[in-house]
Structures are given as C-alpha cells and as structure tokens.
Amino acid sequence: MMYEKYVDLLKEKSIKITPQRLEILRYLDKNRNHPTAYQIYTDLKENNPSLSKTTVYNSLEILNKYDIINTISITGLETRYDIKNIIHHHFMCKKCGRIIDIDIECPNIRKTLEQGHKIEEVHGYFKGRCRECIEKEIDQYGS
Amino acid sequence: MMYEKYVDLLKEKSIKITPQRLEILRYLDKNRNHPTAYQIYTDLKENNPSLSKTTVYNSLEILNKYDIINTISITGLETRYDIKNIIHHHFMCKKCGRIIDIDIECPNIRKTLEQGHKIEEVHGYFKGRCRECIEKEIDQYGS
DNA sequence: ATACTAAATTGTAATGATTATAATTTAGGT
DNA sequence: ACCTAAATTATAATCATTACAATTTAGTAT
Numbered sequence: 001m002m003y004e005k006y007v008d009l010l011k012e013k014s015i016k017i018t019p020q021r022l023e024i025l026r027y028l029d030k031n032r033n034h035p036t037a038y039q040i041y042t043d044l045k046e047n048n049p050s051l052s053k054t055t056v057y058n059s060l061e062i063l064n065k066y067d068i069i070n071t072i073s074i075t076g077l078e079t080r081y082d083i084k085n086i087i088h089h090h091f092m093c094k095k096c097g098r099i100i101d102i103d104i105e106c107p108n109i110r111k112t113l114e115q116g117h118k119i120e121e122v123h124g125y126f127k128g129r130c131r132e133c134i135e136k137e138i139d140q141y142g143s
Numbered sequence: 144m145m146y147e148k149y150v151d152l153l154k155e156k157s158i159k160i161t162p163q164r165l166e167i168l169r170y171l172d173k174n175r176n177h178p179t180a181y182q183i184y185t186d187l188k189e190n191n192p193s194l195s196k197t198t199v200y201n202s203l204e205i206l207n208k209y210d211i212i213n214t215i216s217i218t219g220l221e222t223r224y225d226i227k228n229i230i231h232h233h234f235m236c237k238k239c240g241r242i243i244d245i246d247i248e249c250p251n252i253r254k255t256l257e258q259g260h261k262i263e264e265v266h267g268y269f270k271g272r273c274r275e276c277i278e279k280e281i282d283q284y285g286s
Numbered sequence: 287a288t289a290c291t292a293a294a295t296t297g298t299a300a301t302g303a304t305t306a307t308a309a310t311t312t313a314g315g316t
Numbered sequence: 317a318c319c320t321a322a323a324t325t326a327t328a329a330t331c332a333t334t335a336c337a338a339t340t341t342a343g344t345a346t
Binding site: 200220222 | 343
C-alpha cells in the first residue's frame with residue numbers, strides 16, 4: 001500500500017523491484033530538496049544499516065536511465081537528484097546553497113530546436129541570491 | 144598587441160595581469176568548445192612546461208568571479224569553461240559528448256523571476272542526440 | 287630604476303564524489 | 317522450490333578539485 005505507487009513506477013518500465021529502489025524513490029518523493037547521493041545514502045542507512053553507497057549510485061543511475069528521476073548538475077561539485085514531476089527550472093542561491101524549484105518551463109525552446117538535434121532533456125537554472133538571504137542582509141545592515 | 148584585448152579585460156576589473164591569465168583567456172577565446180580545466184592545462188603546458196594545474200584552477204576561479212568567463216555544469220563529471228560572450232544556451236550530445244552552443248536566450252525568464260530572488264546567472268541546457276550522431280546512425284542502419 | 291609587499295604561481299599532498307571489481311544475495315520466471 | 321541473470325554489498329581505485337606551504341612576481345611606492 002505504502003509503496004504501491006513506486007512499485008507501479010518500476011513495473012511500468014519492467015525493471016526489477018527491490019526494497020532499495022523503493023526506498024530511494026520514496027525518499028526522493030518525500031524530499032524535494034534535490035539531495036545528493038550521499039545525503040540519500042546516509043539518511044536511508046539509518047533504517048537499513050546494510051545499505052551500500054554503490055547501491056544508491058546504481059539505483060539512481062537506472063532510475064535516471066528509465067526517466068523516473070532527473071539529475072541536476074548545478075553546483076559543479078556533485079550531482080543532485082529529483083523525482084520526475086512537471087518540468088520546472090531551478091534557482092541556486094550562491095549564499096546559502098539552497099536549490100529552489102522554479103515552476104516555469106522555458107517557452108518555445110523545444111520547437112525552436114527541432115532542427116537537427118534531438119532533445120531528450122531540458123534543463124534550466126539560475127544562480128544568485130535567494131529572497132531569504134537578501135532579507136537577512138537587510139536586517140543586518142539596515143535597509 | 145596580441146594580448147592587448149585580454150590585458151584590457153583584466154585591467155577593467157583591477158585584477159593582476161599575469162602571463163598565465165592572459166594565456167588562459169586567449170585559449171578560451173580561441174577554443175569555444177567548452178574545455179575542461181584539464182584540457183586547458185595540458186594544452187597550455189606545451190608552450191609553458193612550468194604551468195601548474197593549481198594555477199589553471201585559481202585563474203579560472205578568479206576570472207569567473209569577475210565575470211570574465213562562465214562555468215558550465217552539464218556533464219555532472221567536471222566543470223566546463225566558456226569565455227563570456229552573448230548569452231546562449233548549450234546542447235550536450237549524449238552519444239558523442241560534444242557540447243554545442245545554442246544561440247538562444249530564454250525569453251522573459253528574467254522578468255518573471257524578479258520577485259524576491261536576485262538572478263546573477265542564467266543557464267540553460269538540453270541533452271539528447273546531435274544531428275551528426277543521428278545522421279551517422281541512419282548511414283549505418285539504413286534510413 | 288629599486289625595493290617592497292601583497293598576491294600569484296608552483297608542486298605536492300589531501301579530499302570528496304563517483305566508478306570498477308569481485309563475491310554474495312535476491313527477484314522473478316520456470 | 318529451483319535457477320539464473322541481475323542486484324547488492326564492501327572494498328579499492330579513479331578522477332576532478334582543493335588545501336597547503338614555499339617560492340616567485342606584479343605593481344606600487346620610494
């Protein structure tokens with residue numbers, strides 16, 4: 001019941017249903033903060049001490065390959081992961097490091113590009129300072 | 144004469160003018176194929192055997208900080224570098240790995256987002272199969 | 287021109303994310 | 317209840333990047 005949703009996702013793609021994959025999917029579904037592989041690993045390890053880091057990487061790779069999750073290259077340091085939902089962009093705050101969803105899809109990019117190359121993924125991100133960090137600065141130094 | 148253009152770029156930002164920085168800038172200006180730090184390092188080392196990898200990283204960092212170059216996080220593996228020119232997006236071919244410039248700026252993203260967060264960088268990229276790889280496949284298997 | 291000083295460069299070592307490998311276990315079909 | 321290919325695990329290796337400490341240099345002041 002609890003995992004049925006994720007079982008179905010894997011069944012659709014005819015890839016093996018394992019407890020590790022289900023846990024990772026559930027984790028990404030509940031944690032929409034674009035975690036790293038390491039964050040997923042350490043958090044899930046609490047309830048499953050035998051979990052291997054390699055398994056996390058392998059699972060993320062196959063889930064990405066079958067279009068169940070997205071990878072986000074934005075920090076330049078590590079890959080972030082995101083369960084697939086409606087297309088959106090990301091905003092990364094250079095101060096606090098947070099990656100925030102931006103519910104926008106870049107219009108007419110797809111059409112514009114259907115001229116030779118085949119697009120399989122669309123990624124957009126911005127970098128700057130998030131509202132919260134800006135507000136903190138104002139508090140600190142006076143407006 | 145040859146390096147004047149790059150000297151000016153550094154002067155504008157009041158950062159020190161060193162032969163290493165000038166060479167890196169010239170390299171990025173001539174090589175618009177989004178090289179990695181390692182590629183820059185090995186290519187420039189040919190004419191300057193004492194060049195250090197750390198210098199390349201340090202220089203790229205400061206050039207990026209002062210908005211003279213751009214960093215591109217797209218492969219998830221390493222950072223790519225691009226001399227600053229008009230805003231454009233990128234297309235990465237999943238087959239051959241090439242990163243191609245797409246001369247498009249996502250319209251009205253900037254305005255849409257001026258609601259709290261401050262945008263300092265706009266990045267957009269697509270992944271898929273480039274025209275050349277697609278054409279090769281057709282050649283191979285018949286159309 | 288010369289001397290000075292903070293900043294840049296260099297080489298080496300350390301770090302941290304990710305991948306490779308090989309042995310063990312398991313999912314899912316027979 | 318098998319069987320087998322695929323998944324999981326632990327460990328070691330790899331690769332990009334950063335930290336560090338010693339040396340050199342750019343650019344300013346003398």
